[in-house]
Amino acid sequence: MTTQSHIAKLxxxxxxxxxxxxxxxxxxNAETRARVEKIIAxxxxxxxxxxxxxxxxxxxxxxxxxxxxxxxxxxxDLIRGAQDVAWESGKHMMLFNIEQGKESxxxxxxxxxxxxxxxxxxxxVYHQEVRxxxxxxxxxxxxxFEAETRFPTVLPDDRQLAFDLMNCILDxxxxxxxxxxxxxxxxxxxxxxxxxxxxxxxxxxxxxxRILEAAHAPNGEPASYRTEAILPQAxxxxxxxxxxxCGQDLMAISVYSILxxxxxxxxxxxxxxxxxxxxxxxxxxxxxxxxxxxxxxEMGRAAMKLAIEGASAPETTRLPGRIVERHSx
Amino acid sequence: MTTQSHIAKLxxxxxxxxxxxxxxxxxxNAETRARVEKIIAxxxxxxxxxxxxxxxxxxxxxxxxxxxxxxxxxxxDLIRGAQDVAWESGKHMMLFNIEQGKESxxxxxxxxxxxxxxxxxxxxVYHQEVRxxxxxxxxxxxxxFEAETRFPTVLPDDRQLAFDLMNCILDxxxxxxxxxxxxxxxxxxxxxxxxxxxxxxxxxxxxxxRILEAAHAPNGEPASYRTEAILPQAxxxxxxxxxxxCGQDLMAISVYSILxxxxxxxxxxxxxxxxxxxxxxxxxxxxxxxxxxxxxxEMGRAAMKLAIEGASAPETTRLPGRIVERHSx
DNA sequence: ATGAAAGCGCTAACAT
DNA sequence: ATGTTAGCGCTTTCAT
Numbered sequence: 001m002t003t004q005s006h007i008a009k010l011x012x013x014x015x016x017x018x019x020x021x022x023x024x025x026x027x028x029n030a031e032t033r034a035r036v037e038k039i040i041a042x043x044x045x046x047x048x049x050x051x052x053x054x055x056x057x058x059x060x061x062x063x064x065x066x067x068x069x070x071x072x073x074x075x076x077d078l079i080r081g082a083q084d085v086a087w088e089s090g091k092h093m094m095l096f097n098i099e100q101g102k103e104s105x106x107x108x109x110x111x112x113x114x115x116x117x118x119x120x121x122x123x124x125v126y127h128q129e130v131r132x133x134x135x136x137x138x139x140x141x142x143x144x145f146e147a148e149t150r151f152p153t154v155l156p157d158d159r160q161l162a163f164d165l166m167n168c169i170l171d172x173x174x175x176x177x178x179x180x181x182x183x184x185x186x187x188x189x190x191x192x193x194x195x196x197x198x199x200x201x202x203x204x205x206x207x208x209x210r211i212l213e214a215a216h217a218p219n220g221e222p223a224s225y226r227t228e229a230i231l232p233q234a235x236x237x238x239x240x241x242x243x244x245x246c247g248q249d250l251m252a253i254s255v256y257s258i259l260x261x262x263x264x265x266x267x268x269x270x271x272x273x274x275x276x277x278x279x280x281x282x283x284x285x286x287x288x289x290x291x292x293x294x295x296x297x298e299m300g301r302a303a304m305k306l307a308i309e310g311a312s313a314p315e316t317t318r319l320p321g322r323i324v325e326r327h328s329x
Numbered sequence: 330m331t332t333q334s335h336i337a338k339l340x341x342x343x344x345x346x347x348x349x350x351x352x353x354x355x356x357x358n359a360e361t362r363a364r365v366e367k368i369i370a371x372x373x374x375x376x377x378x379x380x381x382x383x384x385x386x387x388x389x390x391x392x393x394x395x396x397x398x399x400x401x402x403x404x405x406d407l408i409r410g411a412q413d414v415a416w417e418s419g420k421h422m423m424l425f426n427i428e429q430g431k432e433s434x435x436x437x438x439x440x441x442x443x444x445x446x447x448x449x450x451x452x453x454v455y456h457q458e459v460r461x462x463x464x465x466x467x468x469x470x471x472x473x474f475e476a477e478t479r480f481p482t483v484l485p486d487d488r489q490l491a492f493d494l495m496n497c498i499l500d501x502x503x504x505x506x507x508x509x510x511x512x513x514x515x516x517x518x519x520x521x522x523x524x525x526x527x528x529x530x531x532x533x534x535x536x537x538x539r540i541l542e543a544a545h546a547p548n549g550e551p552a553s554y555r556t557e558a559i560l561p562q563a564x565x566x567x568x569x570x571x572x573x574x575c576g577q578d579l580m581a582i583s584v585y586s587i588l589x590x591x592x593x594x595x596x597x598x599x600x601x602x603x604x605x606x607x608x609x610x611x612x613x614x615x616x617x618x619x620x621x622x623x624x625x626x627e628m629g630r631a632a633m634k635l636a637i638e639g640a641s642a643p644e645t646t647r648l649p650g651r652i653v654e655r656h657s658x
Numbered sequence: 659a660t661g662a663a664a665g666c667g668c669t670a671a672c673a674t
Numbered sequence: 675a676t677g678t679t680a681g682c683g684c685t686t687t688c689a690t
Contacts, residue, residue, distance in 0.1 A: 003684085014660065029659060032660085048445065048682090050684090054666050116377065286587065330667090379668090381667080386669095386682070661690075662689075664688100665685095673676100
């Protein structure tokens, strides 16, 4: 493998000058610099990160431990946001798909530790409480939090998301919403219920009995929606809802199917709204699903910034979402 | 940071013995080993990968460049398969999300080169032709291929997938299939068309005119399905299909919606089958979608094995899929 | 503006 | 079974 001293010989200069050129030290004669750079390009030399890390005692590595993050297409944006910031800052991001509490988590942590990562971002696929292993490295929590906040934390503002969506729905004149929420075990569900109730209360509408737990388990097993048990009955009750709010876009699929079964047209007989903006799914449903997009990309960016700054204050950042209106509402 | 010589001092032995313990060299007295291991555990020492890489001139790093792979939930299995094999073999997998031809591809490649990666796996989100930058590192292509095969390549056996699915459909007595294929620009589409036609021909059925291009672009923009233009017309023709085969599960969503609109019940009036087994989507549709699961996890494993073995023969491995039967068929 | 020397933490090679 | 020495490729430090 080519080394800097090899380059130095070819350029008839010293090892140190080559090092200066590579590190963009301004104290190099323009002519010398040009000569060295030409040779570097010719031989396709890449400095050894291993040697650099060892000598400078800085790895420039930020770890990203993704707890099943990539199993949901939207949460990949957490990764994209983080990676973009890492590159903008000249850092290396080491990415691992792990499962919490499993062997993969320990393997990833020890690998990062072996590479002397400067910080680790712990990301989860949905907003949830976690307990991360306390490593030797500073941590940032992304889309998750600990009971006692030990680390800087970046979260979606679920309360606000639901508040905004409910406002938007009521603005359009709907008065009888049915909120098929995710499991109460999920913190996001509870926050969204709060947000929705607050928005409705501000208009004198009481949502009591109109927010139902329509999923058994945390998002891990979305197949366990209770929509079939709840929805037909609700639609045939004395006061059927004029709008159905789903805890997530996947639930909306099953809601669309059930409504079709009941002979009801979405967007005409009854409106549907949801959370996630799962692309391209939300646009493929007929009519297109109005849904709240979560700020995953921005969250990823925010988390990486905190990791790079070496933030250690255990403060929580909450980012707002965006309502994507389509014809189901 | 703790070092091996630090451990050596604490254990009243030499640097080299500590190194031996860590590298599981059998030539160490059991007692000494125990003493050293105890101290290592106590101080939470992790050997520096940088120093190890530098001295041993082996990085143990395999790169994985994922071209938008994580944007589709099923293709994450490519990553899981590869990572599992890497860990089983004591290798580090460095994972990057890139976009082909963009800055991110070059950044990832130069990072891998700087870390002296031993091989690089190039993976794409769908089966397609690519042209990878020829790096200094040996490559493996995963879910993609080059015009002239320069690298070991791992692909799904799309021809066989469609052959098997069509066989399964005809076994159940369906005789009038309509195959809403993906774009002809996609190699998988052409292979699947071949496979489907071969299976039908074996039963004396001619699929001419029954395989339609129902998507404009490669998978990048699935919103551009032409199902709305094709399907209502086909269903109201003189010989309406008794089974519809979709190029992918996402297309099936739109097919379900359109059929519901036409007042037709999937699984009763008309059957639907598809490709991908996109979970949990395929199980959420009502009735559950029968679909062909692609062998992504096994493909990921196969690619990593080739990368680790240092395979350089430009041979193509084609892996079979699996039909997941649900009530739509 | 350039260079020489030292040394980061580890393992290979060679003692003992 | 254990220890000593050298050196991987770079950056830091200190000259010049």
